[in-house]
Amino acid sequence: MLTCKDFLTELNDYLDESVDRELKVKLEQHVTECPNCFVVFDTTKKTIKIYKGIEPQVIPEDIHSRLMAALHKKMAAGKGYS
Amino acid sequence: MSETTVAEVFDEAPLVERARSGDTAAFSELVNRYERKIFRLAKHITQNDEDAEDVLQETFLKAYSHLESFQGHSKFYTWIVRIAVNEALMKLRKRKSSRTVSLDEPTDTGEDTMVREIAVWEENPEQKYSRDELREILDKAVESLKPAFRTVFVLRDIEELSTEETATALDISIPAVKSRLLRARLQLREKLTKFFRRKGDDVFAYL
Numbered sequence: 284m285l286t287c288k289d290f291l292t293e294l295n296d297y298l299d300e301s302v303d304r305e306l307k308v309k310l311e312q313h314v315t316e317c318p319n320c321f322v323v324f325d326t327t328k329k330t331i332k333i334y335k336g337i338e339p340q341v342i343p344e345d346i347h348s349r350l351m352a353a354l355h356k357k358m359a360a361g362k363g364y365s
Numbered sequence: 366m367s368e369t370t371v372a373e374v375f376d377e378a379p380l381v382e383r384a385r386s387g388d389t390a391a392f393s394e395l396v397n398r399y400e401r402k403i404f405r406l407a408k409h410i411t412q413n414d415e416d417a418e419d420v421l422q423e424t425f426l427k428a429y430s431h432l433e434s435f436q437g438h439s440k441f442y443t444w445i446v447r448i449a450v451n452e453a454l455m456k457l458r459k460r461k462s463s464r465t466v467s468l469d470e471p472t473d474t475g476e477d478t479m480v481r482e483i484a485v486w487e488e489n490p491e492q493k494y495s496r497d498e499l500r501e502i503l504d505k506a507v508e509s510l511k512p513a514f515r516t517v518f519v520l521r522d523i524e525e526l527s528t529e530e531t532a533t534a535l536d537i538s539i540p541a542v543k544s545r546l547l548r549a550r551l552q553l554r555e556k557l558t559k560f561f562r563r564k565g566d567d568v569f570a571y572l
């Protein structure tokens with residue numbers, strides 16, 4: 284039987300789906316029997332999903348322009364170590 | 366999700382090859398493809414707009430200068446992320462040198478993996494907020510993490526690098542990546558519960 288502490292220790296690998304079959308069965312059983320661990324599992328999973336779903340913002344135009352200007356200067360000068 | 370599709374990664378090798386042989390338009394195309402992600406990464410690590418812009422420029426200037434040393438064994442993106450992480454960490458150390466900011470493993474007091482908030486969340490909690498509100502909530506939560514946890518979380522769960530790639534980029538062991546990631550995820554979960562919990566549910570004490 285897994286304790287809640289064991290569950291927490293394995294939580295990461297469980298979320299990343301990198302636990303072996305035998306352990307996976309035990310973890311799955313624990314979440315069906317332990318409401319608290321189910322909530323921790325479910326909300327941590329949602330945390331990761333929400334972060335992964337967020338697109339990077341478009342870079343402010345002036346920052347993009349300065350980047351391209353610096354690059355073009357370097358390209359014109361030819362390769363060299365800065 | 367990443368804006369880079371599988372098809373784009375698949376046909377990226379010829380583009381990188383053209384850039385390597387001196388085609389500046391090809392290199393500019395790579396910049397356009399990844400500048401947003403690199404800037405976001407830089408901002409997350411340095412937490413300073415000025416530093417983030419420096420990191421962005423340094424990353425692509427260095428990538429351009431050292432393009433010959435890019436072997437093509439890894440993805441181009443993974444390669445520039447490593448450059449960007451190094452630049453960002455240097456900035457972070459420089460700016461915070463007067464205070465004690467350590468990227469070493471913080472001692473595990475048990476505090477970081479303590480679970481306090483047990484509350485059920487909404488089914489799609491992010492839909493309760495506008496895009497901008499959500500971005501602010503998420504960014505603030507990440508900013509509040511210790512640098513050692515923040516950097517690992519950003520690379521693993523935002524930039525979606527593998528455990529191995531994250532370990533290499535930060536020059537730490539794989540077990541260190543795993544333990545920091547767990548602590549980061551649990552702390553963020555705690556912080557976000559305040560915003561995403563289903564109304565009317567009680568919070569239980571736990572563990």
Ligand SMILES: [Zn+2]
Pocket residue numbers: 286287290313317319320321
């Ligand atoms: Zn439990």
